[in-house]
Amino acid sequence: MVYAVAWRVLSDTGAAEDVLQEVFMQLWRNPGVFDSSRGNLAAWLGVIARNRAIDTLRKRRPETDVADVVVSVEPDMAGEAERGRAMEKVRGVLADMPAAQRSALEMAYFEGLTHTEIAAKTGEPLGTIKTRIRAGLQALRKAFTS
């Protein structure tokens, strides 16, 4: 999942490999940055990988220390079968989402655009973009808690 997320963000195999390398070496050098209180490891690594890939994409220094990242998520993504089921569900939620909402969410998440940039790109009000991003994330959460 680490490589898949990095590849989705960067659309470049070499850069995705760098992120993979960096995320795992960070964990290797400093295993104390993750413990079970930070959520399950697969989910945590995925979020760290996405953030690192966005930092790479935007050529910026990391904004958040990995040690501060805590992930609270319902499904256990460690098992292949559970991850497969969760994957299907997520894709279903995204497919059912209004196109504008899905688009705002994906631009923010996988392209690393700020809400200001998305508003400028789509011509939508800033508040609308903020609301769509939050509502999109909540729709995903709701699918796993209902």
Next chain:
Amino acid sequence: MSGHEQFAEDLALLALGSLHSDERVALQKHLEGCASCRLELERLRGDMALLNLSAAGPAPPQRAKDRLLKAVAREPRANATAQRRPLRWLVPWFAAAAFILLAVFFWRQSDTLSQRVAELQNESAQQLAQLEKARRVVATLTSEDALRVTLVAAQAPPQPQGKAIYSRDRSSLIFLASDMPALPPQKTYELWLIPATGSPIPAGVFKPDARGSATVIEPPLPAGVPAKAFAITVEPEQGSLTPTMPIVMMGAGE
């Protein structure tokens, strides 16, 4: 998040890393003292983790794995920090644990299979033994040189037996008895000729000797009476003219 709705959208942006720096600083300050907003931030990151699942892409190439392993191998051991050591130390432990788990798994599999094979072999051996036994039984039963002998209980008491030889034309009767039970005092056995028609005719009284043997030789009988059978009863010592039941022995002519 109750009572903190004004932060809700900014928290989502913070999780995504797209909040402007001045807003971020303000929100992070709020987070330091607000557990419910911190929890919401953790949940938003959980939502992001779910979104990661929609990222379909190629599997990492082998060279990425090789590169990672080389980098791990290159990590200096001497300068390892206190935090590195536990993981380095854990690597051989994990490898050993995985090996042991696999070994135990395969050993259990192997052991189970061996037990099953042994059970099947045992069942097979038993069935072969039963089949061989059945073959021997049939062979003995059908053998031409088989000697057939009927055995009786060695301790069984000898059965009383009487033989009557009667000639109607000669009105002559010879009776031989063996293994007769001893009589009660003042009692005697009485032999009866049962004619084809009419009442039983007295044919002599007798008392067996110590070995149970007795004879009746040519008792007085009416002439020319056809005999259907002979019977013996126990009677008073002087004998009777009619039999007293029960009949203790009886035999029809051959």
